[in-house]
Amino acid sequence: MSYVSLSGLSASQLDLNTTSNNIANANTFGFKESRAEFGDVYSTSIFTNAKTTPGKGVQANKVAQQFHEGSSIYTNNPLDLRVSGTGFFAVAKDRMIPQQNEMTRNGAFHLNKDNYIVNANDQYLLGYQVNKDTGEVLSYEPEPLAIPAEFGKPKQTSAIEVGANLPANGDLKDPALFDMSDPDTYNRSTSTTIYDSMGQSYKLSTYYLKDMTQPNTWNKYYSVTDSEGEKPLNIAGGDAASPTGHIGHTMKFNNDGTLAQLNGGNPILTDTFETAGINLNGADGTQVLGFDLDGATQFAAPFEITKTHQDGATTGFLTKIDFDEYGSVLGTYSNGQNVTLGRVGMVRVANEQGLDKKGGTQWDSTQFSGEKIWGESSKGSFGSINNGALEQSNIDMTQELVDLISAQRNFQANSRALEVHSQLQQNILQIR
Structure with missing residues (x-):
């Protein structure tokens, strides 16, 4: 007894x-x-x-x-993650040996001094490399997820696409009087930012003038503002010249408001920045700009910019981190680049009851649980990943x-x- x-x-x-x-x-x-x-x-x-x-x-x-599953608690930290459904996060103590990892449902992560995503125990969150253009996973070989503080080398602007509607009833101006410093001598002006080979930025201004000497014709002139002030940027072989020597080009429109072909369908090219006397601080002086203006129209509607794109960029600094429903890590940088930096890896086993408890809300696989099965969020039997939320007990x-x-x-x-x-x-x- x-x-x-x-x-x-x-x-x-x-x-x-x-x-x-x-x-x-x-x-x-x-x-x-x-x-x-x-x-x-x-x-x-x-x-x-x-x-x-x-x-x-x-x-x-x-x-x-x-x-x-436990209930959700919502936070303001974009690096707080929770799994809704089946699956675990994988974390490794040594970033050089990601094969030695453990499983957890605790998604409280942060960036360490080297910009790796880690948990409170300084273990590295594991994920996969992705194609930065398509966002597709390149390999299911897990590795620590890093968030670069900077992204992209500087790229000088070489091509600019512009779409605009120029009003058919716009005031007629005398091209012989054009002066970019006098708003009364042109109809409209716009500006955009361009970059040189070192990533230095400049303001590119565009001036639109409806030519009173030719029907359905607009003249365009360009200038670049550097540290010394605004300077004319002439068109190489341009067909519109002002008394001050500022050379632009003409845009002729058909009677249905569409643009007649310019320059044989080739981009309109400017003189080099060196020729324009732009202060480049040692950057490439042979830089020229090529304009694609095929999107221009002349309809009986107000002046409107319908499209603008330039292919240059400066070095970007990390401004924001986010995650999508597939666990993709999305980085936003100060140069306007939005980059898919990787994808959070997910792990599951056939028998969760066979997992070995490691403490710290972590588990490891055993012969009773079965081998780890790797995958990604919202695919197959894996649940989805939500950021800005944590799973409570x-x-x-x-x-x-x-x-x-x-x-x-x-x-x-x-x-x-x-x-x-x-x-x-x-x-x-x-x-x-």
Whole structure:
């Protein structure tokens, strides 16, 4: 009887410990509740009568974790991630050995001093390389995810696409009077930013003048503003010249408002920046601009820029990090570049109950769980990744408190049974 009571005490203590551990981790992100599972002890031999043999007590079979999902808590940190559905994040202690990794549902990540995504234990979040143009995964070989603080080498502007509607009823101007410093001598002006070979930026201004000497004709002139001020940028072989020597080009429109072919369908080219006297601070002086103006129209509608694009860029600095539903890491940089930097890797196993608990809300695969299966968010049986949210522990505090009371009652009952057994033995020893 004493062994039976002692096994009951041990089981009740394990139940109390398990429930207490659940309650202690109520606010642990990604924590999964545990449940103590027990079995009875029953043994017989050829010399015992099975009909009259009592049980021998209780034994602990397993402390099993329950992997159902916890609720979400929303944060303002874009690096906070949660998995909705099946799957775990993979983290590695050594970024040089990503093959040695563990699994977690705790998605509280941040950037370390080297701009790698890490958790509170300085373990590296693993992901995959992607094609920066298509966003497709290049290889399912996991590696630490890094967020470059800078992106892209400077690229000088060489091609500019411009689409504009020039109003058919615009005021007529005398091209012989054009002066870019006098707004009364032209109809409209616009500006955009361009870059040289070192990534230095300049303001490119465009002036539109409706030619009073030729029907359905507009003249365009360009200038570049550097550290010294605004300077004319002439068109190489241009056919529109002002009295000041500023050379532009003409745009002739058909009677249906469409643009007649310019320069044989080739881009309109400017003189070199060096020829224009632009202060480049040592950048490439042979830089020229080529304009594609095929999108221009002359309709009876107000002046409007319908399209503008230039192919230059300066070095960009990281301004924002985001994630899409596929777990792609999206970096936004100060040069206007939006880059897919990688994709968060996801892992699952065939039998979650067979995982080895490592602490820190982390697990590792075993022969009982099966090998790790790698994949990506929202594909196959893997759940989706949401950023700006964390998964809370999946315990039910009300149920845990009820279980705690029940385990306490079981402990008291087994203690009482042990006390009764001791008292009976004492009474037997006092028989004379």
